Amino acid sequence: xxxxxxxxxxxxxxxxxxxxxxxxxxxxxxxxxxxxxxxxxxxxxxxxxxxxxxxxxxxxxxxxxxxxxxxxxxxxxxxxxxxxxxxxxxxxxxxxxxxxxxxxxxxxxxxxxxxxxxxxxxxxxxxxxxxxxxxxxxxxxxxxxxxxxxxxxxxxxxxxxxxxxxxxxxxxxxxxxxxxxxxxxxxxxxxxxxxxxxxxxxxxxxxxxxxxxxxxxxxxxxxxxxxxxxxxxxxxxxxxxxxxxxxxxxxxxxxxxxxxxxxxxxxxxxxxxxxxxxxxxxxxxxxxxxxxxxxxxxxxxxxxxxxxxxxxxxxxxxxxxxxxxxxxxxxxxxxxxxxxxxxxxxxxxxxxxxxxxxxxxxxxxxxxxxxxxxxxxxxxxxxxxxxxxxxxxxxxxxxxxxxxxxxxxxxxxxxxx
Amino acid sequence: xxxxxxxxxxxxxxxxxxxxxxxxxxxxxxxxxxxxxxxxxxxxxxxxxxxxxxxxxxxxxxxxxxxxxxxxxxxxxxxxxxxxxxxxxxxxxxxxxxxxxxxxxxxxxxxxxxxxxxxxxxxxxxxxxxxxxxxxxxxxxxxxxxxxxxxxxxxxxxxxxxxxxxxxxxxxxxxxxxxxxxxxxxxxxxxxxxxxxxxxxxxxxxxxxxxxxxxxxxxxxxxxxxxxxxxxxxxxxxxxxxxxxxxxxxxxxxxxxxxxxxxxxxxxxxxxxxxxxxxxxxxxxxxxxxxxxxxxxxxxxxxxxxxxxxxxxxxxxxxxxxxxxxxxxxxxxxxxxxxx
Ligand SMILES: Cc1ncc(C[n+]2csc(CCOP(=O)(O)OP(=O)(O)O)c2C)c(N)n1
Ligand code: SF4
Numbered sequence: 168x169x170x171x172x173x174x175x176x177x178x179x180x181x182x183x184x185x186x187x188x189x190x191x192x193x194x195x196x197x198x199x200x201x202x203x204x205x206x207x208x209x210x211x212x213x214x215x216x217x218x219x220x221x222x223x224x225x226x227x228x229x230x231x232x233x234x235x236x237x238x239x240x241x242x243x244x245x246x247x248x249x250x251x252x253x254x255x256x257x258x259x260x261x262x263x264x265x266x267x268x269x270x271x272x273x274x275x276x277x278x279x280x281x282x283x284x285x286x287x288x289x290x291x292x293x294x295x296x297x298x299x300x301x302x303x304x305x306x307x308x309x310x311x312x313x314x315x316x317x318x319x320x321x322x323x324x325x326x327x328x329x330x331x332x333x334x335x336x337x338x339x340x341x342x343x344x345x346x347x348x349x350x351x352x353x354x355x356x357x358x359x360x361x362x363x364x365x366x367x368x369x370x371x372x373x374x375x376x377x378x379x380x381x382x383x384x385x386x387x388x389x390x391x392x393x394x395x396x397x398x399x400x401x402x403x404x405x406x407x408x409x410x411x412x413x414x415x416x417x418x419x420x421x422x423x424x425x426x427x428x429x430x431x432x433x434x435x436x437x438x439x440x441x442x443x444x445x446x447x448x449x450x451x452x453x454x455x456x457x458x459x460x461x462x463x464x465x466x467x468x469x470x471x472x473x474x475x476x477x478x479x480x481x482x483x484x485x486x487x488x489x490x491x492x493x494x495x496x497x498x499x500x501x502x503x504x505x506x507x508x509x510x511x512x513x514x515x516x517x518x519x520x521x522x523x524x525x526x527x528x529x530x531x532x533x534x535x536x537x538x539x540x541x542x543x544x545x546x547x548x549x550x551x552x553x554x555x556x557x558x559x560x561x562x563x564x565x566x567x568x569x570x571x572x573x574x575x576x577x578x579x580x581x582x583x584x
Numbered sequence: 585x586x587x588x589x590x591x592x593x594x595x596x597x598x599x600x601x602x603x604x605x606x607x608x609x610x611x612x613x614x615x616x617x618x619x620x621x622x623x624x625x626x627x628x629x630x631x632x633x634x635x636x637x638x639x640x641x642x643x644x645x646x647x648x649x650x651x652x653x654x655x656x657x658x659x660x661x662x663x664x665x666x667x668x669x670x671x672x673x674x675x676x677x678x679x680x681x682x683x684x685x686x687x688x689x690x691x692x693x694x695x696x697x698x699x700x701x702x703x704x705x706x707x708x709x710x711x712x713x714x715x716x717x718x719x720x721x722x723x724x725x726x727x728x729x730x731x732x733x734x735x736x737x738x739x740x741x742x743x744x745x746x747x748x749x750x751x752x753x754x755x756x757x758x759x760x761x762x763x764x765x766x767x768x769x770x771x772x773x774x775x776x777x778x779x780x781x782x783x784x785x786x787x788x789x790x791x792x793x794x795x796x797x798x799x800x801x802x803x804x805x806x807x808x809x810x811x812x813x814x815x816x817x818x819x820x821x822x823x824x825x826x827x828x829x830x831x832x833x834x835x836x837x838x839x840x841x842x843x844x845x846x847x848x849x850x851x852x853x854x855x856x857x858x859x860x861x862x863x864x865x866x867x868x869x870x871x872x873x874x875x876x877x878x879x880x881x882x883x884x885x886x887x888x889x890x891x892x893x894x895x896x897x898x899x900x901x902x903x904x905x906x907x908x909x910x911x912x913x914x915x916x917x918x919x920x921x922x923x924x
Contacts, residue, residue, distance in 0.1 A: 188695065188698040188699070189691060189694045189695060189698060191691075216698045216700075217698065218694035218695075218697055218698045220690065220691075220694055220729070221729070222687065222690075222725055223721055223722070223724065223725030223728070224721055224722075224725070226683070226684065226687075226721070226722070227684065227687040227690075227721070227722050227725050230680060230681070230684035230687035230688050230690075230691065230722060231687050231688070231690050231691035231694065232691060233680050233684075233688055233691060234655060234678065234680070234687065234688035234689060234690060234691020234692040234693075234694075234695070235691035235692065235694050235695040235698075236691070236695075237678050237688075237691075237692065237695075238653065238691065238692040238695030238696060238699075239695060239699065240691075240694065240695035240698055240699065242691070242695075256681055256683075257680070257681060257684060260680050260681055264680070363676075364653045364676035364677075364678055364692060365676055366650055366651050366652060366653065366675065366676055366704055368676075369673070369674060369675050369676045369677070370676055370677075371666055371671035371673050371677045372676075372677070372678045372679070373656075373666075373678055373679030373680055374666035374667070374668045374669075374671055374679070375662065375663050375666050375667055375668060375679075376668040377667070377668065379668075380668055380669070
């Protein structure tokens with residue numbers, strides 16, 4: 168049913184339709200509305216049977232999900248940012264144990280400096296945790312990906328993270344088609360666990376494994392992820408047949424088949440990128456884009472084939488591998504290895520800095536003219552940076568950069584100098 | 585020549601078990617024994633934790649008619665019982681991490697509830713490090729929500745699995761790998777108030793809290809059995825000597841456990857909904873020295889010159905326990921003896 172609805176609520180309704188049996192809740196902005204809505208839905212009996220557990224930390228949230236999943240229940244939780252890092256140890260554990268937990272990430276930057284706004288540093292910091300990572304472009308896709316995520320997780324016995332841009336998607340009201348229960352039931356069968364804690368058939372889960380088999384266990388984790396590369400397009404196809412809507416998959420090329428410049432990105436920024444692509448196409452610029460929906464496992468082949476005819480590649484990413492550059496760009500570079508194409512890394516939108524059409528337009532034009540640097544920071548305020556660098560180099564005790572910059576901008580405590 | 589049999593401390597059932605009626609005895613061997621934790625595991629000789637876990641889990645298995653799932657924290661118990669490809673566990677068993685056994689158990693209990701399998705009960709277990717330190721947040725959360733889980737802490741008073749480092753359950757003055765009796769730690773572990781998780785558990789007003797010891801397996805079994813008759817969050821703290829970490833003779837495990845009780849250093853009591861409801865009396869208080877002397881972790885206290893003041897301090901702790909838990913008054917265990 169079409170609804171004018173907040174992204175978080177749409178996600179909550181999608182989760183409800185997936186019949187989760189245990190939901191763990193711990194608040195962190197911008198994920199809060201998701202678990203709040205789910206709490207209400209459980210209270211009203213809209214999700215039944217379901218245990219909704221208010222835990223004392225994200226570490227506990229993932230741990231409760233681990234126990235529930237190992238005992239055969241469909242388990243779900245949601246988090247963001249500091250919360251995801253706080254549960255990191257259990258995040259790795261869930262995948263190591265092969266537990267098909269589904270978790271929504273309301274993507275948000277990681278402090279310090281503390282910042283609640285959107286970027287992808289949080290989920291990307293977990294890129295090697297053995298979870299499948301899907302990135303939603305729109306709220307419709309956020310809904311659709313969650314339904315696919317449970318099926319994917321349970322078919323492979325691998326946990327799945329659905330990454331939804333904080334605020335930009337989670338707090339946006341837009342028209343979303345919320346599927347009917349019967350449709351979801353037809354697509355997503357009840358959870359039939361690969362392993363289960365059951366007194367009728369006792370198993371030991373989580374044994375200590377030494378050098379004689381550990382690498383084999385890790386290989387199998389890799390193998391499962393590789394299986395996902397085949398399964399994800401199949402599930403997306405089945406989804407289209409069931410729901411009549413194209414959603415998910417590995418990558419989504421846009422006007423890129425004949426493009427010289429292809430812009431690669433994850434998540435909601437693809438909307439803005441496509442607008443700019445359209446605009447520039449009208450002006451005769453040969454440009455297209457590629458949205459990566461499945462980031463882990465990384466669809467290297469699909470990315471390579473989508474990029475093989477481009478003359479240059481621009482990766483616009485909302486994360487930073489400090490000391491090297493882009494995280495996603497590194498993956499893209501590996502995908503096009505040997506094709507001898509310049510891959511430009513553009514670090515953009517960190518901590519919620521708006522990525523405007525105007526900035527992108529200038530950026531892409533530069534790229535088209537062949538003037539784009541190898542690594543650059545979109546809309547970086549150079550004067551602020553230079554001032555702070557001078558301060559750091561001039562004064563041994565120059566103090567915290569973030570506070571200095573704010574003071575420099577006259578935003579806080581400018582009088583206490 | 586006439587042999588005299590001395591029934592020393594029959595009250596502890598260490599000798600007296602066979603004098604009890606059949607129904608009241610601890611089952612230490614026998615074909616019918618549930619044996620949750622199989623022999624052949626890799627615990628050290630004389631490991632109190634292995635003994636405590638076997639009796640506790642077996643008792644829980646019996647009490648639930650084998651409808652039991654165990655969650656384990658990282659630590660000696662997990663490592664010695666599940667070296668791949670072997671497992672000593674005869675029940676569904678899950679190990680996730682060092683600090684999350686309580687929360688994982690919450691998840692299992694939630695799954696059982698949602699699946700309508702509430703007859704399957706859940707046990708969480710960990711060492712004192714996993715319980716009193718790193719897993720403390722999850723444990724408190726589990727208590728606060730009153731989740732239907734019995735949590736058992738096997739207290740060997742240090743992080744044994746990583747090579748005997750101090751935990752917040754390590755007694756003052758003890759030598760550990762991180763509190764060597766040299767330099768600023770001239771007397772071993774520093775003196776502090778210590779962290780009593782049983783008392784903190786009581787402050788959560790959960791239905792059942794108890795302490796127990798491998799010195800008194802009958803009492804231990806009775807408490808586990810009682811705990812399994814109750815729903816909601818329950819906590820049992822079991823004192824389990826560790827020959828390796830304590831520097832003690834493996835044949836002294838039970839003796840040490842008994843001396844810890846009889847000196848007053850380890851008070852054995854029960855509480856329900858935040859109120860103490862029973863304690864196990866000690867017959868005649870033994871000086872703490874008798875207990876300390878048998879362990880290398882306290883050897884520095886007895887070197888020349890003997891650390892009289894430190895020993896007096898430990899004695900004062902024991903005396904305080906005796907007053908606080910009324911340990912010299914007649915036992916009032918609701919579960920002891922034939923109860924439960
Ligand atoms: C997060 C984390 N930190 C540290 C460790 C290392 N570690 C494993 S077991 C252990 C100590 C266990 O001590 P305790 O809980 O007292 O159990 P014991 O081995 O004494 O029975 C430690 C520190 C770990 N596994 N995980
Ligand atoms: S180190 Fe201690 S607790 Fe660990 S197995 Fe050996 S005796 Fe048991």
